[in-house]
Amino acid sequence: MYHELFRAFGPQHWWPGETPLEVIVGAILTQNTAWGNVERAIANLKKARLLSVEGLAGAPPRTLARLVRPSGYFNQKAVKLRAFTDFLRDEYGGSLRRMARERTPALRRKLLAVHGIGPETADSILLYAFGRRVFVVDAYTARIFSRHGCVEARTPYAEIQRYLTERVPRSVRLYNEFHALIVRAGKEFCRKTPHCDACPLKIFYKKYV
């Protein structure tokens, strides 16, 4: 499936963010939200010169909420951004470099304890901000692999993740590209109803489903 997707779409160059902090902010803002709206919110933060650890930590919550408004759930997301900078300050003295020295299992555990960071957001941060070998599962992943008969519908996050890590070669590079391609395919072909004839994965669909 990976090779079919790569052949069809080519490299996706993920994450679409320039710095680890920008990846983290994007991961929080994109929760159940179209990426285009996240881009507007990030642009607002940049324009206000608040897309920094100090900026996010120091800005009034109402200001943050106003700036991230285009990404939806803006009151909650303002709280979540602040929860992250609080965590970064308390746990690593506000230093992403120090945070980057933490070992993956401990870091994942700590991230999951932060308000607003669940499994997908934690794993996106681990893989795309810190280059850790963690397979990110999202709504598209669940949909595509359940529609291909690999897992049951509504299989829990951890189980889908286990299914994939047991089968996919364990490479950060591959995890990065595969997940990005899954999102690409999900957006274009697997939204409300399957469009299997045009989808690069159609041969798998026809063979197994």
Place this chain on the structure above:
DNA sequence: GACCAGGCACATC
């Protein structure tokens, strides 16, 4: 005007 989008926390059973 309905439906959807790269979830998560919280309440309730």
Place this chain on the structure above:
DNA sequence: GATGTGCATGGT
């Protein structure tokens, strides 16, 4: 532990 609900904007 499973299931339901609120959160909210912008595109199709």
